[in-house]
Amino acid sequence: MLHRLLSGxxxxxxxxxxxxxxxxxxxxxxxxxxSGARPLNTxxxxxxxxxxxxxxxxxxxxxxxxxxxxTMFYGIGAYGxxxxxxxxxxxxxxVVVTGLVLALMLALALALxxxxxxxxxxxxxxxxxxxxxxxxFAVLASxxxxxxxxxxxxxFSVPEVLSPSFLLFENEVFGRYVDGKVxxxxxxxxxxxxxxxxxxxxxxxxxxxxxxxxxENEFRAEALGYRTMVxxxxxxxxxxxxxxxxxxxxxxxxxYVGPKTSLGFEVMTDILLIVVIGGMGTMYGAxxxxxxxxxxxxxxxxxxxxxxxxxxxxxxxxxxxxxxxWMLWLGVLFILSIYFFPVGIVGKLRVRAWLARx
Amino acid sequence: xSAILPASKADPQADAPLPAARRDIAPxxxxxxxxxxxxxxxxxxxxxxxxxxxxxxxxxxxFIMASGLTLVFGLMSVLNFxxxxxxxxxxxxxxxxxxxxxxxxxxxxxxxxxxxxxxxxTLAMVVTGLLGxxxxxxxxxxxxxxxxxxxxxxxxxxxxxxxLIHVIWGAETIALPLPTALRGAILxxxxxxxxxxxxxxxxxxxxxxxxxxxxxxxKIGLLVRAGVENGEMVEALGYRIRRxxxxxxxxxxxxxxxxxxxxxxYKETLTAAMGSEIMVMIFIVIIIGGLGSVGGCFIGAxxxxxxxxxxxxxxxxxxxxxxxxxxxxxxxxxxxxxxxxSRS
Numbered sequence: 001m002l003h004r005l006l007s008g009x010x011x012x013x014x015x016x017x018x019x020x021x022x023x024x025x026x027x028x029x030x031x032x033x034x035s036g037a038r039p040l041n042t043x044x045x046x047x048x049x050x051x052x053x054x055x056x057x058x059x060x061x062x063x064x065x066x067x068x069x070x071t072m073f074y075g076i077g078a079y080g081x082x083x084x085x086x087x088x089x090x091x092x093x094x095v096v097v098t099g100l101v102l103a104l105m106l107a108l109a110l111a112l113x114x115x116x117x118x119x120x121x122x123x124x125x126x127x128x129x130x131x132x133x134x135x136x137f138a139v140l141a142s143x144x145x146x147x148x149x150x151x152x153x154x155x156f157s158v159p160e161v162l163s164p165s166f167l168l169f170e171n172e173v174f175g176r177y178v179d180g181k182v183x184x185x186x187x188x189x190x191x192x193x194x195x196x197x198x199x200x201x202x203x204x205x206x207x208x209x210x211x212x213x214x215x216e217n218e219f220r221a222e223a224l225g226y227r228t229m230v231x232x233x234x235x236x237x238x239x240x241x242x243x244x245x246x247x248x249x250x251x252x253x254x255x256y257v258g259p260k261t262s263l264g265f266e267v268m269t270d271i272l273l274i275v276v277i278g279g280m281g282t283m284y285g286a287x288x289x290x291x292x293x294x295x296x297x298x299x300x301x302x303x304x305x306x307x308x309x310x311x312x313x314x315x316x317x318x319x320x321x322x323x324x325x326w327m328l329w330l331g332v333l334f335i336l337s338i339y340f341f342p343v344g345i346v347g348k349l350r351v352r353a354w355l356a357r358x
Numbered sequence: 359x360s361a362i363l364p365a366s367k368a369d370p371q372a373d374a375p376l377p378a379a380r381r382d383i384a385p386x387x388x389x390x391x392x393x394x395x396x397x398x399x400x401x402x403x404x405x406x407x408x409x410x411x412x413x414x415x416x417x418x419x420x421f422i423m424a425s426g427l428t429l430v431f432g433l434m435s436v437l438n439f440x441x442x443x444x445x446x447x448x449x450x451x452x453x454x455x456x457x458x459x460x461x462x463x464x465x466x467x468x469x470x471x472x473x474x475x476x477x478x479x480t481l482a483m484v485v486t487g488l489l490g491x492x493x494x495x496x497x498x499x500x501x502x503x504x505x506x507x508x509x510x511x512x513x514x515x516x517x518x519x520x521x522l523i524h525v526i527w528g529a530e531t532i533a534l535p536l537p538t539a540l541r542g543a544i545l546x547x548x549x550x551x552x553x554x555x556x557x558x559x560x561x562x563x564x565x566x567x568x569x570x571x572x573x574x575x576x577k578i579g580l581l582v583r584a585g586v587e588n589g590e591m592v593e594a595l596g597y598r599i600r601r602x603x604x605x606x607x608x609x610x611x612x613x614x615x616x617x618x619x620x621x622x623x624y625k626e627t628l629t630a631a632m633g634s635e636i637m638v639m640i641f642i643v644i645i646i647g648g649l650g651s652v653g654g655c656f657i658g659a660x661x662x663x664x665x666x667x668x669x670x671x672x673x674x675x676x677x678x679x680x681x682x683x684x685x686x687x688x689x690x691x692x693x694x695x696x697x698x699x700s701r702s
Binding site: 117127139272335338 | 510511528635675686
């Protein structure tokens with residue numbers, strides 16, 4: 001059963017299994033384990049980032065495509081749901097679905113066009129073209145303020161079941177009222193779990209094996225008779241659709257869409273960092289990486305603030321430990337990890353477990 | 359594409375001169391053609407002149423920033439995603455001279471102004487040149503030949519550099535004053551042309567001509583061009599191509615620094631994120647020009663800036679995506695860019 005659920009791709013390392021189970025339990029029980037809005041927000045962000053990063057890993061880690069347009073698709077999903085809900089007086093599920101379907105269609109069309117246009121060329125060329133396309137899309141979204149709310153973005157209301165004023169039960173359940181926020185959290189959690197399992201299924205299917213073959217040696221894969229172009233475009237479209245779904249969940253959770261949270265270049269660099277640090281080409285890397293990253297983003301900053309105040313007298317070091325500079329240390333970690341453990345945390349753990357078994 | 363391949367194979371007559379590559383002039387005509395077509399569309403000559411000069415100035419600055427990147431790519435097949443960071447570092451380094459010497463900049467003497475500017479530019483170029491040298495040694499060197507890792511690691515370098523700018527210069531935007539003598543506009547008939555833009559055009563032309571001469575008339579240029587064509591062969595002939603790599607990388611970075619100072623003065627404000635913003639423009643330009651081609655880069659930069667300026671005047675909504683439209687149309691015409699060496 002478990003074997004089939006995970007598509008035969010088990011963690012293959014005892015430590016990894018333990019950490020993954022801890023993360024799963026933590027995310028599944030987050031509303032009841034922690035109190036307050038911030039931990040729940042952190043947990044939801046982790047869920048969504050896991051899917052977003054895993055879908056990017058389908059491109060980068062499994063197929064060897066470097067794309068900088070992934071946030072564009074993420075943003076399309078978020079804006080699709082957000083703008084649809086902002087347009088109507090009465091937020092219903094029908095509106096959510098309509099917005100989502102429109103967004104998915106746009107994402108698919110764009111992924112096809114970008115893919116057809118640029119996937120014929122080398123990795124470097126594709127990376128540059130997607131960067132250019134994604135950044136003009138972001139400019140468009142922030143400049144067409146009549147449609148998208150510009151830099152400020154749009155806040156909107158969600159269907160009643162998901163709104164914070166909705167209560168499922170009269171009484172507290174395990175010390176917490178099950179309100180719309182908790183329901184939304186479980187919607188996000190379940191959606192992300194399904195999407196993640198889908199991606200796991202995908203990469204362990206024959207299709208996923210072909211993608212890995214393309215990553216390892218495209219020429220050889222082509223010589224075996226696989227039409228690599230078609231596979232690459234499929235990978236591109238699937239990754240785009242999953243990213244758009246993740247964006248839609250993010251919009252429902254935040255009840256807000258704006259260029260900073262969904263289209264910004266920072267989001268793209270976050271995804272890149274997470275994939276590499278977690279481990280390219282391992283779906284579980286996305287889980288570990290996203291969890292570590294979001295926790296660090298939310299809690300490491302406080303630690304750094306302490307360090308910064310402790311080093312007040314030292315001019316540059318205090319500035320380097322300023323909480324806003326946490327990306328500096330992550331960037332250094334990123335470069336070091338490309339050199340010294342290119343397989344990422346998950347790859348490292350698996351290699352260790354494999355060596356121990358021998 | 360076939361036009362740049364040698365016209366014939368082995369020549370039986372040893373005395374006959376080598377077959378020269380045929381000149382491919384169609385891209386050269388694009389810029390003047392675009393200017394001419396836009397004249398009736400814009401309508402009034404003074405407006406057209408202002409727009410054109412603005413476009414040329416912007417294009418020259420983008421060329422200065424992009425040329426180093428395209429040269430580095432052509433020579434070592436390294437696409438440095440951190441190139442934008444050099445632009446930002448250059449601009450910020452210039453503030454070390456320009457801000458303390460603000461008094462000198464406000465004097466009404468062209469010579470004093472230019473002297474201070476020259477000092478700032480020199481400092482910026484030295485800093486970015488050294489940074490480029492270190493970047494090549496520390497970050498790029500271990501990953502030659504691995505494109506995926508190159509992209510990732512230079513992105514990482516860009517993130518770190520951007521954060522270091524924050525650490526050193528603080529997180530606020532810095533206002534960069536334009537020297538008094540370069541402020542204001544010159545009236546040419548009815549058209550007002552900003553002085554600084556003229557300066558930018560002149561500097562851009564000087565850099566382009568200097569690069570052209572170095573690449574085509576000196577031995578180093580010969581080696582660089584030969585390295586772009588076939589690095590292994592140059593190495594087999596006994597030249598240390600590694601040294602050439604480092605030197606070109608540092609020179610390209612220094613050019614980025616120069617471009618950064620000029621761009622900073624053009625925009626008059628500096629943010630650490632300017633690097634990643636400019637990166638997008640630079641990429642579009644070198645894609646249009648054809649990866650690795652300096653001449654293509656020059657034409658691409660001018661085309662992009664002119665199109666952006668004309669579109670901004672004629673159809674502001676389209677201006678937002680004008681560069682993408684330009685890129686797509688050029689790639690439909692020539693899939694590998696205006697001038698491409700057949701390898702890429």
